Amino acid sequence: MPQVRLVGFDADDTLWHNERFFRLTQDHFAGLLADYAPRDHLEERLLEAERRNLGHYGFGVKGFILSMIETAIEVTDGRVPASIIRELISAGQDMLSHPIELLPHARATIEALSPDFRILLITKGDLLDQERKLAQSGLGDLFDGVEIVSHKTAEVYADIFNRHGHVPDQAMMVGNSLKSDVLPVLEIGGWGVHIPHDLTWALEHQTSPRNHSRFHEIIDLGGLTELLHSIP
Numbered sequence: 599m600p601q602v603r604l605v606g607f608d609a610d611d612t613l614w615h616n617e618r619f620f621r622l623t624q625d626h627f628a629g630l631l632a633d634y635a636p637r638d639h640l641e642e643r644l645l646e647a648e649r650r651n652l653g654h655y656g657f658g659v660k661g662f663i664l665s666m667i668e669t670a671i672e673v674t675d676g677r678v679p680a681s682i683i684r685e686l687i688s689a690g691q692d693m694l695s696h697p698i699e700l701l702p703h704a705r706a707t708i709e710a711l712s713p714d715f716r717i718l719l720i721t722k723g724d725l726l727d728q729e730r731k732l733a734q735s736g737l738g739d740l741f742d743g744v745e746i747v748s749h750k751t752a753e754v755y756a757d758i759f760n761r762h763g764h765v766p767d768q769a770m771m772v773g774n775s776l777k778s779d780v781l782p783v784l785e786i787g788g789w790g791v792h793i794p795h796d797l798t799w800a801l802e803h804q805t806s807p808r809n810h811s812r813f814h815e816i817i818d819l820g821g822l823t824e825l826l827h828s829i830p
Contacts, residue, residue, distance in 0.1 A: 601829055602789055604764040605711055606755075608773030609721035609728065611795040612819075613704045614735055619696050620662060623689045627666050630682050635673045644669045656748050658724035663690035694727055698734040703819040708740045710823050716762060719744045720755075720771065722778065750778040752785040759788070772822060776804040784810055791825065793818060 610616035624644070628637045635643075647665040655661030666686050670678040708717055719741045721728050728746045732738050745758050759769040770789035773779025780790035781804060792806065792815045807813050814825055 602715065602768060602770045602826060604716040604718065604759060604762060604769040605826070606718040606720040606758070606769065606771045606783075607708070608771070608775065608779045609719055609731065610723070611774045612701070612772065612779070612793060613719075613737065614701060614731065615699045616731075617795065619693050623662075623666075623693055626689055627670075627686065630685055631670060631673060631678075634678075640669065640673065643673060647672075656724070657722050658727055659690055659693045660724055660727075663687065663693075694730075698731055700735060700737075701819065703822075704735075705737060705740070707819040707822050708737060711826065712740060715826070716742045716764065718742060718758070718762060720747070720750070720758060721745070722747050722750050750782055752782040755783050755788070756786050770826070772819075776806060780813065781807065784812055788812065789814070789829070791816060791822065 607613055624641070627644070628640050631640055644665060647669045648662065651661055651665050651668070655664055663686055667683055670682060670686065711717060717740065719732065719737075723746070725746055732744065738744070743762055747754055747758075755769075755771065756766055759766050766783070766786040766788040768788075769783065770791060771779050771783040772791040772793065774793050774795040776792055780792050784790045784807060789812045790807075790810075792813070794815070794817075806815070808815075816822060816825060
């Protein structure tokens with residue numbers, strides 16, 4: 599039997615596109631405030647706001663929009679027009695209703711692995727938004743369990759794996775974020791598979807642990823089945 603018995607999948611930018619909508623909204627934000635601050639300065643201030651607000655709002659669209667509104671107030675010294683605030687709120691509502699577009703091989707890979715592995719979705723962010731995206735993805739019935747968490751830490755992963763009947767060294771996590779999807783699982787003795795995405799949020803960047811014996815990197819989900827069956 600393969601050593602890995604449980605496979606966890608990240609959702610955003612692993613199974614379906616997500617960050618592209620944040621980038622488009624950020625472009626709109628820069629355009630709305632072009633008369634008040636240059637783009638580079640706005641991006642820097644917004645990232646600072648997002649970082650300090652994680653503890654208040656967590657991950658997701660709502661925290662992003664609130665951080666943009668806060669940044670708009672700051673860079674305009676409190677003079678931001680109500681029309682711009684309204685535009686930002688509208689942009690957030692659009693983000694919360696955008697259609698789901700699966701990444702290549704998402705469904706086929708999960709279907710191929712289901713007979714041999716316990717398959718989990720492990721994602722962080724706003725509960726309602728993540729539930730909406732999962733429902734619209736059409737993948738919900740393929741998972742043996744769904745975990746929507748506030749943070750992805752080693753302790754959180756260990757608890758999830760144990761609750762689903764497997765010790766961490768029998769578990770693999772697959773995702774686009776080294777910081778959230780790979781490193782915490784390697785820390786507790788699991789397997790981590792990184793699938794780089796062209797767009798990754800700056801706060802998720804981390805150095806790749808290339809020399810770790812349980813770390814793997816593949817170009818897309820199409821290579822996961824072969825990788826799993828190559829592990830003794």
